[in-house]
Amino acid sequence: MIHVGIGYDIHPLVAGRKLILGGVEIPHPKGLDGHSDADALMHAICDAILGALGEPDIGHFFKNTDPRWQNAPSRVFLQEAARQVTFHQGRLINIDATLLAEEPKIAPHLQKMKLNIAEALNLNVRRVGIKATTNERLGSIGRCEGIAAMAVASVDLPE
Numbered sequence: 063m064i065h066v067g068i069g070y071d072i073h074p075l076v077a078g079r080k081l082i083l084g085g086v087e088i089p090h091p092k093g094l095d096g097h098s099d100a101d102a103l104m105h106a107i108c109d110a111i112l113g114a115l116g117e118p119d120i121g122h123f124f125k126n127t128d129p130r131w132q133n134a135p136s137r138v139f140l141q142e143a144a145r146q147v148t149f150h151q152g153r154l155i156n157i158d159a160t161l162l163a164e165e166p167k168i169a170p171h172l173q174k175m176k177l178n179i180a181e182a183l184n185l186n187v188r189r190v191g192i193k194a195t196t197n198e199r200l201g202s203i204g205r206c207e208g209i210a211a212m213a214v215a216s217v218d219l220p221e
């Protein structure tokens with residue numbers, strides 16, 4: 063039986079932080095703020111996978127008050143999401159995600175992001191979709207105050 067899940071995440075852009083998206087460190091004057099490495103793309107994908115399983119969101123598995131996850135690479139969270147798929151005797155079919163960022167340009171980094179995510183999930187890279195769009199200068203994302211990501215995942219689960 064095919065299950066789908068949806069995920070969304072947003073983090074503020076601040077000075078003095080690295081900008082990490084899809085496990086790629088992108089040169090930029092600001093980075094995303096958060097307890098972990100604040101990789102909004104990986105977080106949205108985690109929640110999409112967990113949603114397909116009927117599990118709670120990633121914050122349930124990795125408390126943002128736990129010092130173990132301070133500045134943690136979000137690959138760890140993706141690996142846990144993949145472990146949950148196995149625990150449910152499921153098989154991840156594909157994920158698809160969209161980044162919402164006014165700047166910097168994301169396109170040059172998309173392929174590396176896909177490879178990082180595919181590796182963390184033990185999934186063929188052809189099953190990982192990532193797109194990026196600006197917010198057409200509208201709202202907080204349009205003012206470069208933050209970067210958001212949305213994702214869907216499909217998982218084949220036993221009936």
Ligand code: MG
Nearest residue numbers: 071072102105
């Ligand atoms: Mg997050």
